[in-house]
Amino acid sequence: MPFAGWEMPVQFAGVIAEHKAVREAAGLFDVSHLGEVTVRGPGAFDGLQYVITNDLSKLDDGGALYTAMCQEDGGIVDDLIVYRLGQDDYFICINAGRRDEDVAHFHQHLADFDCVVEDCSDSWAQLALQGPTALEVFDAVSELDAAGMKPFTFADARVGGVDGVRVARTGYTGEDGVELYLRVESAAAVFEALVAAGAEKGLQLCGLGARDTLRLEMKYALYGNDIDTEHNPYEGGLGWVVKLKKGDFIGRDALAAVKEAGPQRKLVGFKMEGRGIPRQGYPICAEGAEIGVVTSGTHSPSLGEAIGVGYVDASLTAVGSQFNIRVRGKEIPAVVVKTPFYKREP
Amino acid sequence: MSVPDNLKYTNDHEWIRAEGDVCAIGITHHAQDQLGDVVFVELPEVGESITAKDTFGTVESVKAVSDLFAPLNGEVVEINPALEDAPELVNQEPYEGGWMLKVKLSDLSELDGLMSPADYAALIGG
Numbered sequence: 001m002p003f004a005g006w007e008m009p010v011q012f013a014g015v016i017a018e019h020k021a022v023r024e025a026a027g028l029f030d031v032s033h034l035g036e037v038t039v040r041g042p043g044a045f046d047g048l049q050y051v052i053t054n055d056l057s058k059l060d061d062g063g064a065l066y067t068a069m070c071q072e073d074g075g076i077v078d079d080l081i082v083y084r085l086g087q088d089d090y091f092i093c094i095n096a097g098r099r100d101e102d103v104a105h106f107h108q109h110l111a112d113f114d115c116v117v118e119d120c121s122d123s124w125a126q127l128a129l130q131g132p133t134a135l136e137v138f139d140a141v142s143e144l145d146a147a148g149m150k151p152f153t154f155a156d157a158r159v160g161g162v163d164g165v166r167v168a169r170t171g172y173t174g175e176d177g178v179e180l181y182l183r184v185e186s187a188a189a190v191f192e193a194l195v196a197a198g199a200e201k202g203l204q205l206c207g208l209g210a211r212d213t214l215r216l217e218m219k220y221a222l223y224g225n226d227i228d229t230e231h232n233p234y235e236g237g238l239g240w241v242v243k244l245k246k247g248d249f250i251g252r253d254a255l256a257a258v259k260e261a262g263p264q265r266k267l268v269g270f271k272m273e274g275r276g277i278p279r280q281g282y283p284i285c286a287e288g289a290e291i292g293v294v295t296s297g298t299h300s301p302s303l304g305e306a307i308g309v310g311y312v313d314a315s316l317t318a319v320g321s322q323f324n325i326r327v328r329g330k331e332i333p334a335v336v337v338k339t340p341f342y343k344r345e346p
Numbered sequence: 347m348s349v350p351d352n353l354k355y356t357n358d359h360e361w362i363r364a365e366g367d368v369c370a371i372g373i374t375h376h377a378q379d380q381l382g383d384v385v386f387v388e389l390p391e392v393g394e395s396i397t398a399k400d401t402f403g404t405v406e407s408v409k410a411v412s413d414l415f416a417p418l419n420g421e422v423v424e425i426n427p428a429l430e431d432a433p434e435l436v437n438q439e440p441y442e443g444g445w446m447l448k449v450k451l452s453d454l455s456e457l458d459g460l461m462s463p464a465d466y467a468a469l470i471g472g
Contacts, residue, residue, distance in 0.1 A: 299385035
């Protein structure tokens with residue numbers, strides 16, 4: 001299936017089998033479509049602090065930070081992860097579909113800072129190894145003590161006989177695991193080493209289909225579905241990555257006003273109470289009127305229920321609020337539930 | 347891909363099993379394979395009429411929504427009640443437990459316009 005200029009596997013063993021493998025054992029995703037940008041130089045810290053909404057000063061060397069970056073009006077340009085190699089050296093993972101916009105945004109807004117922006121997406125591949133036994137698989141191919149690393153930290157290490165693999169304790173599934181950034185030329189070797197090591201540990205190759213159901217069960221936002229330039233972080237459930245007190249940044253005034261007044265609409269998670277599966281674009285209705293729109297929806301393989309997220313008026317966001325989803329002309333009842341939809345067994 | 351000899355087929359990857367003037371209808375092994383895990387099947391009610399080439403229902407996999415197109419004109423006399431709780435039967439037994447509905451034909455000669463197993467096998471490259 002074509003996705004942002006890449007030919008992507010939707011499924012290998014089937015979405016449900018892949019999904020369950022990640023929840024119960026381990027899954028390996030080729031997510032090389034994701035983009036990578038470096039920002040380096042004496043002005044890199046100040047520049048990035050001005051471009052992103054989260055507070056870069058909380059990040060130490062070897063740490064990773066999830067953040068949004070916004071337009072002046074507060075609309076979300078992209079959501080990304082910033083990795084700090086040093087005060088003057090950052091490595092950033094961006095969405096594939098936003099590569100051109102992000103790189104242009106960096107160039108435009110970092111022009112006055114003493115730093116160099118480089119889009120190195122074509123040089124890096126990325127693998128996500130996720131699931132309760134993911135670190136056992138990783139341990140078989142690397143000396144790095146990934147299990148001893150805290151969430152949202154990273155280290156460069158030898159993996160599967162390849163030096164300089166960037167190993168991050170991050171993920172998009174809600175499970176334990178790592179994400180690996182690799183030089184394109186060494187990616188296949190690492191991939192094959194992981195597949196060989198995972199053969200006895202239930203490692204399953206996974207496609208975009210399972211990646212989507214796994215992230216949706218966690219209510220992790222997908223750019224282009226759930227968040228975009230038409231929505232700000234407070235509406236999209238990303239208010240926690242906006243740090244108004246850190247100093248000036250792009251969109252700060254607009255976002256401060258949204259926070260002061262309270263967002264008028266919000267992204268909520270709901271489950272269907274009647275038969276039907278919500279899908280992107282389906283209207284959300286109450287008393288016959290359209291009051292919102294579904295941004296993502298699926299059959300949840302873990303819960304065996306139809307779940308979705310969508311934007312509704314702020315008055316309808318409390319758990320237990322009810323509305324209807326219009327599925328092919330029929331209104332099917334749905335109820336707002338606590339998210340994440342799925343909780344890992346402790 | 348399995349294409350049983352005792353069935354008729356359509357370009358829309360449905361199979362039809364004639365039993366007198368009543369036909370059972372489902373989707374083919376190839377169709378379920380292309381769809382992936384089926385998680386929802388929406389069918390008309392007993393007593394409704396279906397019109398050839400119009401949509402009569404929907405089948406959803408985890409990722410995709412697909413329309414079901416009526417292969418024939420007729421009246422729905424039975425729907426498969428098992429699919430409400432076990433839509434995965436469409437994947438597991440597309441020609442048996444995964445049947446979708448039974449239709450009483452208004453004109454038996456319509457069966458002659460359907461595809462033979464050999465033609466359908468050629469269509470899907472098998």
